[in-house]
Amino acid sequence: MNTISPRPVDAVIAAASAFLGDRMTTNGAIREQHSHGEDSSTPTLPDAVAFVETTEEVSRLLALCHQHGVPVVPFGAGTSLEGHVNPVRAGISLDLSRMTAVLEVNDQDMDCLIEPGVTRQQLNEFLRDKGLFFPVDPGSHCTIGGMVATRASGTNAVRYGTMRENVLGLEVVLADGRVIQTGGRTRKAANGYDLTRLFIGSEGTLGVVTKVRLRLHGIPEAMSSAVVQFPTLAGAVESTIQVMQMGIPVARIELLDDDMMAAAIAFSKLEGFLPSTTLFLEFHGTEAGVKEQAELVEAITTEHGGSDFRWATDPAERAKLWKARHDSYWAGVAWIPGRRALTTDVCVPISRLTEALVGAKEEAKALGHTTCIVGHVGDGNFHQMVLYDPNDPKGLEGAWDMDRRIVARGMALGGTCSGEHGIGLGKREFLEAEHGIEALAVMRSLKATLDPKGIMNPGKMFRN
Amino acid sequence: MNTISPRPVDAVIAAASAFLGDRMTTNGAIREQHSHGEDSSTPTLPDAVAFVETTEEVSRLLALCHQHGVPVVPFGAGTSLEGHVNPVRAGISLDLSRMTAVLEVNDQDMDCLIEPGVTRQQLNEFLRDKGLFFPVDPGSHCTIGGMVATRASGTNAVRYGTMRENVLGLEVVLADGRVIQTGGRTRKAANGYDLTRLFIGSEGTLGVVTKVRLRLHGIPEAMSSAVVQFPTLAGAVESTIQVMQMGIPVARIELLDDDMMAAAIAFSKLEGFLPSTTLFLEFHGTEAGVKEQAELVEAITTEHGGSDFRWATDPAERAKLWKARHDSYWAGVAWIPGRRALTTDVCVPISRLTEALVGAKEEAKALGHTTCIVGHVGDGNFHQMVLYDPNDPKGLEGAWDMDRRIVARGMALGGTCSGEHGIGLGKREFLEAEHGIEALAVMRSLKATLDPKGIMNPGKMFRN
The missing domain is CATH 3.30.465.10 (Uridine Diphospho-n-acetylenolpyruvylglucosamine Reductase; domain 3)
Incomplete structure (x- = not known):
């Protein structure tokens, strides 16, 4: 009988099983579930999944992984859009979802x-x-x-x-x-x-x-929501810029473009809306303050072609609208049956938002891509979902090409490749261009100082 | 003739003089001016002062200091209260005050x-x-x-x-x-x-x-200031806690205790004020918003014994009041002729501010110290100036003892030794207690990574 030298990860699994019991598992279904987030990268199976419940367990497990040079990938709800939880070098998926106190x-x-x-x-x-x-x-x-x-x-x-x-x-x-x-x-x-x-x-x-x-x-004394629709994408973006430049303290100012609105109407069964660019707003403050903010915003949006400025003060109605907004990612994914979505996350200085957002939408159209946009526009951040056909061999490649164009445009306007989703796997190529080689070297040196063996979520953030 | 081996700093001075000219100086008066900030530590002369004007000059100078292992102490306006600009290990004081573009x-x-x-x-x-x-x-x-x-x-x-x-x-x-x-x-x-x-x-x-x-x-559409005086220190602190807990977005809420108010009245020739604990407030917003905030605050302060809530909407009057507030450090120093001030900078969670601030004041009184307090109380931060006699051999030592008591009380209440002045020389001893030995080791490892030769402001933040 041949003997195969044991892998380092097996030593970790054996030793950690002593204190984690069956919460250290190599079960196939559980490994599959921990092989990906909600991103477009190719899933990779971890060697094992550890369901930790205490700081001490995390500490003991990491000490073992450090000793044996085994990768560790922290896992929460698995909602990352940038491949963060994909254990590209296998190792241990460290599931923290049971630490809920x-x-x-x-x-x-x-x-x-x-x-x-x-x-x-x-x-x-x-x-x-x-x-x-x-x-x-x-x-x-x-x-x-x-x-x-x-x-x-x-x-x-x-x-x-x-x-x-x-x-x-x-x-x-x-x-x-x-x-x-x-x-x-x-x-x-x-x-x-x-x-x-x-x-x-x-x-x-x-x-x-x-x-x-x-x-x-x-919780603010008063909250109210409003929705306003625009004949043009530019009108909604220009309204947002003016709201921000006037310093109106809106709590939320979210944009759905015409295509995303069409998707949301279908997905969330929204009634009484046109499939045209829409701003969803929320105001927090005192009764008087909220009213004052909303009146100012209504005046601005009207000036930019917005019509049918609608209030939603009833909590149920507000909740329904915001649920539709929150579900827009899923609405976009479901909009064209069979398509998958690659999501971008560009963020630019607010004054450049029209060039970034309207420009990217037009470029996508000109290149024949179907995209829909949802944006945290008050922060200059928007997600343009590129809907590609996974059965077309060039589908994903084409979506990545569009993604790079959107990012390049945003960075040329003083923006960043990621407003909020992070770098993960998908945006590593942009990091050096964004920070310069010296700043990236400093980031790498900090990584090497705190994780000298490179076991912590290896392959993420840095290409190497 | 004996030869003395040249000091490393002399090599730096010689090489940097080539591109800084007479902006690299060993002039005695200039070195003296760069030997201290506004703190109580013993001044130390730098070997030379470099007045840099460009990033490139800074880069060239640092490369030289790195090469020769010579300390560099950045210097701006010299207003540090914690000894940051005191070049305790000599070397180069790097004066950036000419970089004003x-x-x-x-x-x-x-x-x-x-x-x-x-x-x-x-x-x-x-x-x-x-x-x-x-x-x-x-x-x-x-x-x-x-x-x-x-x-x-x-x-x-x-x-x-x-x-x-x-x-x-x-x-x-x-x-x-x-x-x-x-x-x-x-x-x-x-x-x-x-x-x-x-x-x-x-x-x-x-x-x-x-x-x-x-x-x-x-710049907000509307700004107004108000001043309100209290018969007790606790009343002013409790008012502040309630204002913050109600989420009233005050732009400033500053406390001067009775002793500091006495000093300020004398120093800034304030008329119409009693030497009792005072809150200085400022409100920013729309006309209506500012009025609403001020009415809420007036109701709260009245409930806690505040009286004579006075408005100052006239810019000149506002400016005079805020100048008095800003000059309170100097007012405190000047209050008792011949005394010097050791300033503390404790910051605590807002709910513990009464225990921290009133407790520290009472303890100081009980121990025979003269102290006066100015506080950014909305943030839970206060400066208790301990006025000591520099001619009393035990004066400074006694002030340090009082300082340690104030810090210990604040830290026991979940606070920090420094809300805003920094660690510098004076607070190094508290850093380990505050963060724990492992976190401090991480800080040291970051320092060693970015400054392997330890030339950047050595002796500050960390002991040794």
């Missing part, structure tokens, strides 16, 4: 301490009775840990900021198993290097987040 | 690109005609570069955030002379490690900031 809510200080597997919906349900909410809202059923990892934002960021502004501190397990605490409970601090923000947006390449302290916000 | 103002995107020697007053004078302003306001005539280095904040941070939230990107010269660009022009990005925030608050220990891209804000 809300450990503290300090309602007087408006902060909380949670485990990373809590989803934003779960957190907001938990907080509702306390008059508090957590505003960062990427739309999907993602975990807070994943949102930290990708520096997520979403619809409310225009008013409340992104994860960068709404995380007060972290507990992080480093690649070698050491556990550190970053940040603190105060609104501000000038007390050493900002380790919290070093880990926010590090996409699982520097360590594993095991606790998150979040800044919360009081 | 405003390179870009993008009024449509509300951002600008400036050199680090620009002061916030210069910037705001430059911006005034454009209807824009930069809100971060530590009060002193500091440079923007120094504000980046210390993660500064000040009076407006309660509404507009600190340097952490208001810097979009940086140009940084690394210890070895490499030049990197960080961040970008967009409101948000998920595009790699957050190098911008790694350098914000790094206190000159990781590199030298040579350009700063700032987020600007529109």
